[in-house]
Amino acid sequence: MRRGKGGIAVALFGVAVAALIGSRLIPGDATSVASAPGQTAAGPASSRPGEVGDRRGALVDQVVFAQEADLGKVANLIETGTHQLFAQGISNATVFRRLRESSKIGYSKAFGSSAELTLNPVGPRFKDGRVNPFHVPALREALNWLVDRRYVAEELYGGLAVPRTLPINTGFPDYARLADVSRALELRYSHDPERARSVISAEMERLGARRADGVWVHDGKPVRISVLIRTDDQRRRIGDYVSNLLETEGFVVERLYRAADEASRIWIAGDPADGRWHIYTGGWVSTMIQRDLSENFAYYYTPLGRPEPLWQAYAPVPELQTLAERLQKADFATLAERQRMMSRCLELAMSDSVRVWLVDVISIQPRAADVQLTSDLAGGFGGSSLWAYTLRYVDRIGGSVVVGLPALLAEPWNPVAGSNWIFDRMIMRGLTDAPLLPDPYTGLFWPQQIVGAEVTVKDDVPVVSTYDWLTVERVPEVRVPPDTWIGWSGSLSRWITVGEQHPDGLTTRARVRVRFVDGFLDRKWHDGSRFSLADMLVPWILGFDRGDPESKLFDPSYKLVFDVFRQHFKGLRIVSREPLVVEIYGDQVYPDAETMVATRTPGLAPWHTLALGMRAEEQGELAFSSAKADQAKVDWMSFVAGPSLAILDRHRAEATKSGFVPYAPTIGSLLRPGEVEERYAALARWVDLRGHYWVDNGPFYLHAANPTERSIVLRRFEEFPDRADKWLRFDEPRIPVVDLDGPMIVRQGETPRFDLCVTFRGQAYASADIERARWLLFDGRGGLRAEGDAVSSSEGCFSIALDAKVVGALGAGANTLEVAVTSIQVSLPAFGTHAFATVSR
Incomplete structure (x- = not known):
C-alpha cells in the first residue's frame, strides 16, 4: 500500500523531519562491516541470554529488512527461521488458516486498513468528449446500494473484514461517539440493488443515454466504464466483483489490472480529465489510532485534501466544503457542536460519494512464536511507533531479526518530502526518536523526549486531558508575547515577531508549553555530533521558505499545506535552553490535549545534512519533493542511494570548505563554538563508513542500504540514552x-x-x-x-x-x-x- 492517511508528523507543517526515517546489508555480511563512531559491530552472533540490565536502546542488535512480496511463502519462511517477522498485514483467509495452524508462528491483529472505490468525478465530459456518468453525484451515490458490503467482507475477504459505509473507521472512537447517526446512515445505505437500478436508469436517461439490447448507449456508442483494479491484494477480487455488477446494470466494463506503481501513475499522478479511468479500487492505512477523524471530510472530499489533480477536481456542495474546512480548523465552540457538524458531514459525504467505502480490513500480523514486539491496533507492525523499542526474542537479549516486506526503497528517501510508502516509513520510525509516541491501543500520546507540557486554552475551547504528564488550564484570554516568532523574512534572513506583525497585540485559542528532558541538547546524532537548537529551528525556517514564492526553495505542491498551517499558526517561542522549554501558539485545537502537544512539539533534523539538500535544490540539481523534481526536470533527492549521493558529496566538500550554515545571520548565533567544523567532520566520517547521508537519532541507525537487492540493515545505536525496557509495558490490548x-x-x-x-x-x-x-x-x-x-x-x-x-x-x-x-x-x-x-x- 503506497500511501496511508494517519500518524502525526513530527514537524508542524510539512517538513517531514528526520525524526521519521533508515539501510541494508545482506544477512551474511553482518559481522564484516565497520561500525558507526562509538559503536561495535553487532551481528547475529552477539545475542546472549540474560536480563535487560543496563542495556540502552534496542533489545536486538540488528534488523534486516528483505523484500518478499509472495504472501504464500510467509508461513514456510517463518517456520524455517529464514524470517522472524512480516510487516505486511495479511487479509487472505487461506494464508491466515495456515499461519494459525502452526505452533511456530504467532500473530497480532490490526484494524486500521480499509478498502473503497475511488470515483472519477470530472465532467460532464472528459477531454475526448466522452460522457462521464460518475460526474453525477446521484449516480455515485447509487453505488452504495449496488454493492453488498457484507458479501465483500465475508466472501471476498473470508471474514477478515467488516462492512464499512461511512468515511470514519468503524474501529475508531468517533464511530462510537456518532453511533446514532452512523447506524442510521448504514441502514439507509444498506444493500438495495433495485433502488440502485432505479437511480442509475433515471440518471443515465437524464444524461441523454438510452438502453439498447441491455447496454447503455450515449452519442451512438456504448458507455464504457474503466475500472482500475489493484492486483496485489484482495482488491483484485473487489474489482472483478464491482465490474460484474456494472455489467449487469448495462455498462461495458474495461478492467485495467495494475500493480501499485503503475496504478498510482494513473489515478494519483494523472489528470482525471483524460478519462483513463472511472473507478479505482482504493485502499487506505491508518498507521495509528486516530482519535479525531474530523479532518477526514476535508481530506477525502475536498481539494484541501491533497495537491494532486484528482483532489483538485472535487467540487463538493458549498455546505460540505464549508463544514469540512471548519472541522479541519477545529472551528467549533463545543464538542456538541463538533458532533452536529460531523453528523451533517456524514450525510453530505454519502450524497457526494466521490468515495464508496466498502470494508474495514482485519489485518493479520505474523511473527515467529519466539519473537515479541508491540503492534499498533490500527497500523499493526508496519505502523507501530514502538516496534523498534520493543522488538525482542522471548528467551534472550540481542541477536538479529529478519523482517519481510512486500516493497522497500520504492521511492527516494529524504527528510523533507521523501518516500511516503508505508513500509519505508516503518523503517524510518525505527531510525528516529520522536518527542512523543502514540499509545498503540488508544492513540493518546506519551512523552519520549519531553518530561511534561502545559496546555493553556481559552475558556471556551473544548479540550480534555487523560494522562497526568500534562496539565490543562483555562483562561479568559491567551495573549501571544510580542517577542514570539510568527513568520520568516527570506529577504532579511530573520524571524518576524508578533510585535512587528501585530503591534496592537495578538490573541489565540491555545498555547502549548513543552519542557524537554534535562540535557536534551547534549544528546547525539548517529554520526556522533551533538544536538543543537539549530536542529530544531532550521527545519522550521525551511518550512516557511518552501512556502515563499520568492525563495529558490519554493515548492508549489507544498503551498496548500503551508497556507492551511498559516491560518492557525500564531507563533513559536524559545523560553529557555537548559532545560529546553518551547512555547507554540495557535488556533488549531483537538479534543485531546495529548494530541495538541504531539502535533505542536517541534521535532529535530540534523541541520548539517539538511543544509546539503537545500544547497542542491537551490542550485537546481535536485529537489526534495517528487512534484518539484518533475517540474524542474531533476532527480527526486535521495539521502541513501543513487545519483543524488555524488551531488551531496560535492556540496559537503564545498560546505566544509566555506563553513556553510543555512540562514547564517539567524542560525549562526545559536551554534556552539566549533560546531560547524564538528558537524562536517562527523558527517565525513559517517559517509566514509556508511556510504549515505541518513543521520538520525533513534534506537537503530542506518547501517547499509541496497536498492538493487531491495534490502536494508539497521544496527543498534549503543549511545541511545533510554533504558531498553522503557516501552515494554504494552503487552496485550484489552479489547472488550x-x-x-x-x-x-x-x-x-x-x-x-x-x-x-x-x-x-x-x-x-x-x-x-x-x-x-x-x-x-x-x-x-x-x-x-x-x-x-x-x-x-x-x-x-x-x-x-x-x-x-x-x-x-x-x-x-x-x-x-x-x-x-x-x-x-x-x-x-x-x-x-x-x-x-x-x-x-
Whole structure:
C-alpha cells in the first residue's frame, strides 16, 4: 500500500523531519562491516541470554529488512527461521488458516486498513468528449446500494473484514461517539440493488443515454466504464466483483489490472480529465489510532485534501466544503457542536460519494512464536511507533531479526518530502526518536523526549486531558508575547515577531508549553555530533521558505499545506535552553490535549545534512519533493542511494570548505563554538563508513542500504540514552467482548429488561475501565426510536430497561437493540445486537 492517511508528523507543517526515517546489508555480511563512531559491530552472533540490565536502546542488535512480496511463502519462511517477522498485514483467509495452524508462528491483529472505490468525478465530459456518468453525484451515490458490503467482507475477504459505509473507521472512537447517526446512515445505505437500478436508469436517461439490447448507449456508442483494479491484494477480487455488477446494470466494463506503481501513475499522478479511468479500487492505512477523524471530510472530499489533480477536481456542495474546512480548523465552540457538524458531514459525504467505502480490513500480523514486539491496533507492525523499542526474542537479549516486506526503497528517501510508502516509513520510525509516541491501543500520546507540557486554552475551547504528564488550564484570554516568532523574512534572513506583525497585540485559542528532558541538547546524532537548537529551528525556517514564492526553495505542491498551517499558526517561542522549554501558539485545537502537544512539539533534523539538500535544490540539481523534481526536470533527492549521493558529496566538500550554515545571520548565533567544523567532520566520517547521508537519532541507525537487492540493515545505536525496557509495558490490548441478552418477544405495555455483560478473556471487564455503554433502539424500518446509557449493575455488567411508552410506540413487528461499549484501555469500541419482536397484548 503506497500511501496511508494517519500518524502525526513530527514537524508542524510539512517538513517531514528526520525524526521519521533508515539501510541494508545482506544477512551474511553482518559481522564484516565497520561500525558507526562509538559503536561495535553487532551481528547475529552477539545475542546472549540474560536480563535487560543496563542495556540502552534496542533489545536486538540488528534488523534486516528483505523484500518478499509472495504472501504464500510467509508461513514456510517463518517456520524455517529464514524470517522472524512480516510487516505486511495479511487479509487472505487461506494464508491466515495456515499461519494459525502452526505452533511456530504467532500473530497480532490490526484494524486500521480499509478498502473503497475511488470515483472519477470530472465532467460532464472528459477531454475526448466522452460522457462521464460518475460526474453525477446521484449516480455515485447509487453505488452504495449496488454493492453488498457484507458479501465483500465475508466472501471476498473470508471474514477478515467488516462492512464499512461511512468515511470514519468503524474501529475508531468517533464511530462510537456518532453511533446514532452512523447506524442510521448504514441502514439507509444498506444493500438495495433495485433502488440502485432505479437511480442509475433515471440518471443515465437524464444524461441523454438510452438502453439498447441491455447496454447503455450515449452519442451512438456504448458507455464504457474503466475500472482500475489493484492486483496485489484482495482488491483484485473487489474489482472483478464491482465490474460484474456494472455489467449487469448495462455498462461495458474495461478492467485495467495494475500493480501499485503503475496504478498510482494513473489515478494519483494523472489528470482525471483524460478519462483513463472511472473507478479505482482504493485502499487506505491508518498507521495509528486516530482519535479525531474530523479532518477526514476535508481530506477525502475536498481539494484541501491533497495537491494532486484528482483532489483538485472535487467540487463538493458549498455546505460540505464549508463544514469540512471548519472541522479541519477545529472551528467549533463545543464538542456538541463538533458532533452536529460531523453528523451533517456524514450525510453530505454519502450524497457526494466521490468515495464508496466498502470494508474495514482485519489485518493479520505474523511473527515467529519466539519473537515479541508491540503492534499498533490500527497500523499493526508496519505502523507501530514502538516496534523498534520493543522488538525482542522471548528467551534472550540481542541477536538479529529478519523482517519481510512486500516493497522497500520504492521511492527516494529524504527528510523533507521523501518516500511516503508505508513500509519505508516503518523503517524510518525505527531510525528516529520522536518527542512523543502514540499509545498503540488508544492513540493518546506519551512523552519520549519531553518530561511534561502545559496546555493553556481559552475558556471556551473544548479540550480534555487523560494522562497526568500534562496539565490543562483555562483562561479568559491567551495573549501571544510580542517577542514570539510568527513568520520568516527570506529577504532579511530573520524571524518576524508578533510585535512587528501585530503591534496592537495578538490573541489565540491555545498555547502549548513543552519542557524537554534535562540535557536534551547534549544528546547525539548517529554520526556522533551533538544536538543543537539549530536542529530544531532550521527545519522550521525551511518550512516557511518552501512556502515563499520568492525563495529558490519554493515548492508549489507544498503551498496548500503551508497556507492551511498559516491560518492557525500564531507563533513559536524559545523560553529557555537548559532545560529546553518551547512555547507554540495557535488556533488549531483537538479534543485531546495529548494530541495538541504531539502535533505542536517541534521535532529535530540534523541541520548539517539538511543544509546539503537545500544547497542542491537551490542550485537546481535536485529537489526534495517528487512534484518539484518533475517540474524542474531533476532527480527526486535521495539521502541513501543513487545519483543524488555524488551531488551531496560535492556540496559537503564545498560546505566544509566555506563553513556553510543555512540562514547564517539567524542560525549562526545559536551554534556552539566549533560546531560547524564538528558537524562536517562527523558527517565525513559517517559517509566514509556508511556510504549515505541518513543521520538520525533513534534506537537503530542506518547501517547499509541496497536498492538493487531491495534490502536494508539497521544496527543498534549503543549511545541511545533510554533504558531498553522503557516501552515494554504494552503487552496485550484489552479489547472488550460484549454479550447482550434479553427477551425475544415483548408485549406492548411491558417494560422489558436487557442484560449487558462486558468481558476480556472470559473475565469481567473492570467497570472503572468502561468509558460508556450506550444503547440504541431501532424499529423494523431502521428508524432510531430511542437511545440512552446502560446502567451499571455489577462489575462489567449493565442493565437496559425500555420504557413502556417506547415499547408501545414501536408497534407490532421486529426491532433491534444495539449497544456500543467504549473502554479507556483501547480505542476499539465493542458492539452487540439483540433482535426481538413486539406483539400486542
